[in-house]
Amino acid sequence: MEINRIYYILLITFFIPLSFFAQANNAPAPMTEVRYNLSAQFVDPKQAYYISLLEMAMQKSEPKFGPYKMTPVEIEMPQGRTIKLVESKQHLDIVWTMTSIERENQLQAIYIPLLKGLMGYRIGIIRQGEQAKFDQVNSLNAFKKIIIGQGVDWPDTEILERNGFKVVSGSASNLLAMLSKERFDYFPRAIHEPWDELARSDDIALEQHLLLRYASPIYFFVHKQNKHLAERIEFGLRLAINDGSFDKLFQNHPITAGVIEKAQLNKRIEFEMSNPLLSPKSAELLKESHLWLTALEKMPQSTRQN
Structure with missing residues (x-):
């Protein structure tokens, strides 16, 4: 009897932790909330493109990272103030803005050019x-x-x-x-x-x-310590690039569709500038041609001035 009792205790001791870890592994992933700035006073239609792209990244990453909630925060502020709020973890989790060395030092850049160089x-x-x-x-x-x-x-x-x-x-x-x-x-x-x-x-x-x-990629930026959100957004964006939905949004969104033809770039004289604010990592990214709109390079060379 004593042997049976000891055997029973050992079985319980072994299987209870396994059951606990199985439940833990099957537990739903926590909700990821993404708070972003949206101006109610100065309505800017261009922001709809970035919001659509962010929604796409969150949606495509849902099977791996779990549910999400996008929360617009209506605060009137200049661009610099928005960056400060993300940096201080106050009110906002993300900002989309043109990059610079200073901004990449302040925040965690997600190194995918959202406008493909536009x-x-x-x-x-x-x-x-x-x-x-x-x-x-x-x-x-x-x-x-x-x-x-x-x-x-x-x-x-x-x-x-x-x-x-x-x-x-x-x-x-x-x-x-x-x-x-x-x-x-x-x-x-x-x-x-x-x-x-x-x-x-x-x-x-x-x-x-x-x-x-001049080279001026615009990225999503999050807090330096918000590794989970940075990883999730990059994962979702890369899925969108690979399956073609990123380019489809870019080509068909009302803000970006047809603007190259509309601007009549081939009829203009082009002056190419250096960007001294470009970080080494952003400069290296220029070599990844699939991230950039190479159609812009097809202008006649005679229109270019250095």
Whole structure:
């Protein structure tokens, strides 16, 4: 009897831990909440593209990482403040923004260019009726005499200044008003950006002759310690790249569809700039051709100026 009792105890001792670990392994994965900034006051249709891409990454990663919840946080703030909130783990878990060495030091970048390089092809908004003076610009030195306007906390501001341009900076919401008041003469925008702004005003026009170009990937960024979210988003984005759904969204989303043709890049004179704010890791990423929109490289070489 004593032997049977000891045997029974040993069986219980062995199987209870196995049962516990089996239950633990079968337990549902915890919910991943992703809080992102969404402006209610300054509605920006361009943000819909990034939100759709984030949703795609979270959805595709669900079988591996479990359920998720995307939570918009309506706080009015400039770009720099949004980055600070993610860095301090206050209110926001993620931000999408153009990269720089400083930003990659502050936050964990997810090294997949969300716009496939589109952000680095920049055309200008000018005042209505002033195209003729821009038609005369055919050299980099002539271009550098034009006063440019950019956001106060945008990496573009420093990039252009370090390439020798004169830049007036202001808050993003005031830049068009500053252009109208002749604080500057040329407002560079990525080629997917100016269309909504142009549609809202008769006082401005799209400049037809010039194109600025520099490498400027835009990434998702999360807190340095939020390894789970960074891994999950990268996993989901890479699945989307591999199965073609990333490119399908890019080619068909209202914000990005047809903008290359719309901007008439092949009719412009291109000035290629260096980006001194590009980290070594981001520079290395330029070699991964499948991440970039190589169609932009098919412009006639005769239109390019260095």
